[in-house]
Amino acid sequence: MNENIRTNKLAAELSPYLLQHKHNPVDWYPWSEEAFDKAKAENKPVFLSIGYSTCHWCHVMERESFEDAEVAKLMNDTFVNIKVDREERPDVDHIYMTVCQMMTGAGGWPLTILMTPEGKPFYAGTYFPKYSRGERPGIIDLITRTKEVWQTHQAELAETADDISEQLKNMLPTTDDASISENIFRKAFHELAGTYDEFHGGFGTRPKFPVPHNLLFLMKHYRRSNNDEALQMVVNTLTRMRLGGIYDHVGFGFHRYSTDAKWFLPHFEKMLYDQAMLLNAYSEAYLQTKNELFRKTAYEIIEYINRDLLSPEGAYFSAEDADSEGEEGKFYVWDIEEIREHLIGNVELVSELYGIEENGNFLEEATREKNGKNILSLKDTIAHYAQSRDLDLVELNSKLENIRQILLVERSKRIRPHLDDKILTDWNGLIIAALANAGKIFADEEFIAYAERTYSFMKSKMFTPDGGLYHRFRDGIAGIDGMIDDYAYTISALIELFSATAKSDYLADAIKLTDYLLEHFLDPKGGFFFTSDLAEKLIVRKKEIYDGAIPSGNSIMLANLVKLSKITGNTAYVEIADKATKAFAASVTAAPSAYTSFLLGFDSLIMQNGEIVIVGTEPRSEFMKALFTELKSSYTVIVKTPGNSLLLGEHLKNNVAIDGKITAYICNNFTCSEPISGEEEILAKIRDL
Known part of the structure; x- marks a missing residue:
């Protein structure tokens, strides 16, 4: 590369997104005191652009405007320009995304904010083309108008910015010490049912997002109310997603969302957090239904992240881009000639199963015409296809796996989408918890080993000297102060690891991080x-x-506090959880389906489900594997061992094995039942819970 190529101040950053913009002619600064000091010294407004490295429309705006010399000169003359990676600085992103939604009624990325040198916003938007198009203003017009208004009406802009900043402060959730009624669960269910797509699964029309925590809530609602409709909504949604184009049928894993209602035409980026939450949803759905497709999907997600997202250090990278060679989805789609070339003798089968057409099977978004490319998507399950044609399912699956392997090899010869190779604490916490939970549900030791391996990396690299957490790791460097999601997801991961392994270190770390969070993040x-x-x-x-x-993070911490209180006997945790429900009661009650993860924690708080304490067996014994595959209730399972007993609550200290047999105690409200001895007796009791 020519060493004389111009660079801006982003060249010294670690963020893949910021580094994508280091050669822009725009004089970008990272979020820093230096940038704001410059704006104050030169009396310039700030142009804040927030995005992330796998964002398609961020790439479009860069190509159209930020790489354009004319636009860059206008921006440099008018503003101090700041670039932010939303995944590195979610704290900054959350504030200014709220501003955009408040001012425009919508949001998204790239996020564009114009603000004073004090960081107070006076204008917000998302994507801007270079030139105005119809109702959408162009960036040249936006800059020209802003320069004029800043020079002639700066005081009015500053007043507007002050007003918006005050409105932001007033938008904090109310703390009126209200309470949440148990009717909230029914209300949330009916809100979800009202937007449910009974034909294609999912909620709403288009675009359609997975939202796995909605599905986890519906499964919990099914268990607490025996509402078969809730479970059917989950089964249909997970099935339709797995069959659709939102799923990568060649390399596995889920794309970000579907641009249509049928889960067919995806936005092709792949995010670690989606894989983690969908792994959890498919695992839990398998536990409820024993649907083999759900088990298969969970295993395939894990295969994908271990093949394509696993770092050499043992943690997981953040995402894969939607674009390659400047074109969205190019890596993932196929034309009929490629199918004929690589799948001789199987063209008819593959075309029928996956909907491949001569002229392509989807319309280009820009031209609304077919371009000869095909997205692989199933209309029905392979099992139903085999049954309808009287085919042997085992033989058909074997043939399809051989076909998939051929396509995977051929696809690997293409130019891959960009990999965002930063490691984020919060998203790795999500995947650790999902892997540990999947390991319990499927009785698979490898999954638990993957979770332990990833936490080992976090333990060695992501803890600060004072016992807190860093948020981001890249190129051997950890940095950026951890935020609530980092702590909440890591604590959740540690609780799952303790449940799976009974190792006291995981519980001890969960307690330490929770106490750190209480000291530095808690609102009285x-x-x-x-x-x-x-x-x-x-x-x-x-x-x-x-x-x-x-x-x-507040939703996840609600559940964490309840679980830790049950395990440790520390009632202060549950008191803090109860206070949180009162603080957020007004928001949650107004629109409960927007807070389904919070409702999962609230359910744990108000239900009497406590702990199942097992004594007299190893944490990963065959008996414990059987127990986890049977347990469908919300009880917290604790395998009591000599190594962890000192950390357990006083109400659990006297639980011992009876007559040398495996013994269980069912505990509620810090009081335990009479002992239940014998493997079959315990499993029978577990099935009834």
Whole structure:
């Protein structure tokens, strides 16, 4: 590469997204005091652009505007320009995304904010083309108008920015010490049922997102109310997603979302957090239904992340891009000639099964015409296909696996989409918990080993000297103060690891991180702030409760606190959890289906389900494997061992094995039942819970 190629201040950053922009002619700064000091010194407004490295429309805006000399000159003359990777700085992103939604009624990435040198916003939008198109303003017009208004009406802009900042502070969840009624579960179910697509599964029309925590809530609702409709919604949604084009039928794993209602035409990026949460959803759905397709899907997700997202250090990278060679989805689609060339003798079978057409099977978004490319998608399950044609299912599956392997090899010769190779603590916490849970449900030791391996990396690299967490690791360097999601997801992962292995170190670390969170993130009025009291001071210190693409840290911590209270006997944890429900009661009650992960934690808080304490066996014994594959209730399972007994609550200390047999105690409200001895007797009791 020519060493004289111009670079800006992003060249010294670690973020793959920021590094994508290091050669832009725009004088980008990272989020820093230096940038804001420059804006103050030169009395310039700030142009804040937030995105992430696998964002398709971020790439489009870069090509159209940020690589354009004319646009760059205007931006450099008018603004101090700041680039932010939303995955590195979710604290910054959450604040300004809220501003965009508040000002425009919508949001998305790339996120564009114009603000004062103090970081107070006065204008918000998302993608801007170079030139205005119809109702959508172009970036040249936006810059020209902003420069004029800044020079002539700066005081009014500053006043607007002050007002918006005050509105932000007033948007914090109310803390009116209200309570949440148990009717909330029915209300949430009916809201979800009202948007449920009974033909294609999922919720709403288009675009359609997986939202796995909605499915986990519906499974919990099914268990608590015997509502078969709730379970059927889950089964249909997971089945249709697995059959659709949103699933990568060649390399496995799920794409980000479907642009249509049928789960057919995806936005092709792949995110680690989607794989983690969908792994959890398919595992839990298998536990409820024993549906073999769900087991297969869970195993395939794990195969995908271990093949394509696993770092040499043993943790998982963040994402794969939608684009390759400047074209979205190019890596994943096929034309009929490729199928004929590589699958001689199987063209008719593959075309019929996966809907491959001569002219292509989908319309280009821009031209609304077919382009000869095909997305692999199933109309029905392989089992139903085999049955309808009187084919041997085992033989058909074997043939299809050989076909998949051929296509995978051929696809690997293409130019791959960009890999975002940063390691994020929160997303790795999600996948650790999902792997440990899958290991229990499928009685698969390898999955638990993967989870332990990844936590071993986190333990060695992601803890700060004072016992907190870093958020990001890349190129051997850990950095950025951890935020609530980092702590909440890691604590959840540790609780799952303790459940799977009974190792005291995992429980001890969960307790230490929880106590650190209580010291530095807790709002005395209830709930947790998004950032630590030691972190950089932004224009507002937010408290997030909305369960969006991933559950909020407050939702996950609600469940964590309840579980830790049951395990350790520390009633202070459950008191803090109860206070959080009161603080967020108004928000949750107003729109419960927007807080389904929070409701999972609330259910744990108010239900009497406690602990199942097992004594007299090893954590991964054949008996424990059998127990986990049978347990469908919300009880917390604890295998008591000499190594972990000191960390357990006083109500569990006297639980011992009877007559040398495996013994179980069912505990509720810090009181345990009479002992149940014998493997069959215990399993029979477990099935009835």
